[in-house]
Amino acid sequence: MSRVENERPVPPGRTERLEWAVVDSAVGSLLLAATARGLVSVAFHADGAVRERTLSRVAGQLGAEPVHRSTGRLAEPIRRVTEYFTGGLREFGLTLDWSLATGFNRQVLRELLDGVPYGTVVAYGELAKRVGQPRAAQAVGVAMGSNPLPLVVPCHRVVESDGGLGGFGSGLETKRRLLELEGVLPQPLF
Structure with a gap:
């Protein structure tokens, strides 16, 4: 059940990219956000104000620029979340960025x-x-x-x-x- 945990800081002068997407699920919309190090944030009920508040907070904490689905780093998290809600997945096994938990x-x-x-x-x-x-x-x-x-x-x-x-x-x-x-x-x- 090993997960990569990478907490290297962003080099000086570079801005972290916080890629995000909203996914529909059986419990409503979910905001998924990832850095180059892995999935960093998930938020439930991510329509409108919740999405904007979450992105602002997470981007501020990470010193990152929010970018909507840029490089495809969210493809696997989206696939696995979808599979979880259809009953086909019991463990996500994703690479996680633990930067927001200490x-x-x-x-x-x-x-x-x-x-x-x-x-x-x-x-x-x-x-x-x-x-x-x-x-x-x-x-x-x-x-x-x-x-x-x-x-x-x-x-x-x-x-x-x-x-x-x-x-x-x-x-x-x-x-x-x-x-x-x-x-x-x-x-x-x-």
């Missing part, structure tokens, strides 16, 4: 990515234990809320220990639909 948050997100496979869930407290911080369940929640790569780094799989869904930055209905797709929750009868 410290404890990155540690938690990497454990989530590597240790919570498709069709399973983990409680906030359990994830905290897995990263050696058993009293940090609340901090795990913060890490989930700051996840720059939701869906691909599956924060929708983190739930409350009592079986509750917990929170989800893109809305509980989106979380519920993703967990239904993965067979964790039963699909509604109507």
Whole structure:
């Protein structure tokens, strides 16, 4: 399950290119953004204002210029996201650029990515234990809320220990639909 993690800075005098595209999915539009190092951001409900806000924030954090689908670096992420929503993909296996996650948050997100496979869930407290911080369940929640790569780094799989869904930055209905797709929750009868 190895993923390339490349965090080399952009050479002085050069502007990073942040390539982006919006993809339709079973949970609405998704913004995918990538640098030369890999997929760096995913945003749900990416119509209009959300798209513009996300691109502005990510480009600002990276010191990058947003460019709509320039070199084709998003072709594979788009293909795999589409395949995930049709039920044919259980692990994205994409090269990720972790530039937007640091410290404890990155540690938690990497454990989530590597240790919570498709069709399973983990409680906030359990994830905290897995990263050696058993009293940090609340901090795990913060890490989930700051996840720059939701869906691909599956924060929708983190739930409350009592079986509750917990929170989800893109809305509980989106979380519920993703967990239904993965067979964790039963699909509604109507």
